[in-house]
Amino acid sequence: MTITTSDTELLRQMRSGGADAFAALYRRHQGPLYRFALLRCGSADTAADVVQETFMGLLTERFRFDPLRGQLQHFLFGVARNLILKNETAHQRHVVLSGPDDEDGDAGAEPPDDAACPLGRLLDNEAAEEVRRALALLAPHYRDAVILYEMHELSYAEIADVCQVDIGTVRSRLSRGRAALAKRLAGWRAMAGAA
Amino acid sequence: MDTRKTTNRDPLFDALRAEVGRLDTPRGVERELLQAFARQHPARRRWYHGLTGRGWALAAGVSGLAAGALVLAFALHTPDTDGDRAGALAARDDSGLFIALDSAERIAAEPAPRMVAADVPRASLAALGVPLTPENAGDSVRAEMLVAADGQPLALRLSAIQ
Numbered sequence: 026m027t028i029t030t031s032d033t034e035l036l037r038q039m040r041s042g043g044a045d046a047f048a049a050l051y052r053r054h055q056g057p058l059y060r061f062a063l064l065r066c067g068s069a070d071t072a073a074d075v076v077q078e079t080f081m082g083l084l085t086e087r088f089r090f091d092p093l094r095g096q097l098q099h100f101l102f103g104v105a106r107n108l109i110l111k112n113e114t115a116h117q118r119h120v121v122l123s124g125p126d127d128e129d130g131d132a133g134a135e136p137p138d139d140a141a142c143p144l145g146r147l148l149d150n151e152a153a154e155e156v157r158r159a160l161a162l163l164a165p166h167y168r169d170a171v172i173l174y175e176m177h178e179l180s181y182a183e184i185a186d187v188c189q190v191d192i193g194t195v196r197s198r199l200s201r202g203r204a205a206l207a208k209r210l211a212g213w214r215a216m217a218g219a220a
Numbered sequence: 221m222d223t224r225k226t227t228n229r230d231p232l233f234d235a236l237r238a239e240v241g242r243l244d245t246p247r248g249v250e251r252e253l254l255q256a257f258a259r260q261h262p263a264r265r266r267w268y269h270g271l272t273g274r275g276w277a278l279a280a281g282v283s284g285l286a287a288g289a290l291v292l293a294f295a296l297h298t299p300d301t302d303g304d305r306a307g308a309l310a311a312r313d314d315s316g317l318f319i320a321l322d323s324a325e326r327i328a329a330e331p332a333p334r335m336v337a338a339d340v341p342r343a344s345l346a347a348l349g350v351p352l353t354p355e356n357a358g359d360s361v362r363a364e365m366l367v368a369a370d371g372q373p374l375a376l377r378l379s380a381i382q
Contacts, residue, residue, distance in 0.1 A: 042261040044254060044257050044258065044261070047253070047254070047257050048250070048254060051250055051253060052250075055244060055245040055249070055250070056243075056244050056245070058245075059243065059244060059245040060240050060241070060243055063240065063243065064236075064240065069246075072245075073245055073246050073248075073249050076245045076249055077245075077249045077252060077253060080249075080253050081253065081256060084253070084256060084257055084260055085260065150235050150238070150239045152235035152236075153235040153236040153238070153239035153240070154239075156232060156233060156235065156236045157236055157240075160236075174229075175229055175230055175233045175237075176233065176236070176237060176240065178229070203230065206232070207232075210232065
């Protein structure tokens, strides 16, 4: 029987100098965090940097997790999202685009790294790559909601916590994000259906 | 308030889920993080971690000297101890050494000890160090025994081996 040590216990051990506990925490959470960052920013290198900076912040206690305020993974998603936003803000002086799907009055969309450059191919599967590209062209705040809901199975409340917005905003962002995706993928779906 | 977990995810994402689900952070990130952790939490250093090669040699020399001194002290002390024990276990008179068969206090406290000559089976003296072979196992040894008033043997002196 495998007994899984809780995140809180691993964090306690990590703060006491337990390298194994830190490694266990990293291995438990790096995958979802990396996948979130990858889809969110569209660059494997940036995603790896974001994961590294997130865990470095946890290690140095630059980002202090409070177990009473939720799950560690959601906290890490929040930290990663903030790091990505910070990264995007730094790039905004070069490119400022506001997507037509940005309808809830939030800041304009910052295209993902690989959208600013020629769209690089990240995935082998064509259907997956098409969806990823369409996702990458969504406004960032829609992208957050769609990725966390569809790819990571977070609830509206959990997404609200990660993105620091209320649940109504999560619901509307998700709805608009899906609509924009459907619109973008309509042409590809028709072609795929015809083929 | 809708806090439900996603159960009816959009099938549009199925291919993306399958494809992205295989991806993990590059291995180098874990290595760098563990190195950073090691820098953040250096292993607790004991006093002996600070010793250089010369320090270790010095420590080994000092330890060796200390061990030698200890052995010497024991060696010098042992005869005294044996002497004490001998005082308790044996006593000498003009004719030779007695081996105590009872405590020194008991022997000293005996008001009327007497000496008795006896032939003692060699086999029963093997525990006292008398050589025993299959050939002489049946022999007896001439001995003088110090006996208490109640007949209890107190000490023994081997006078002749027959």
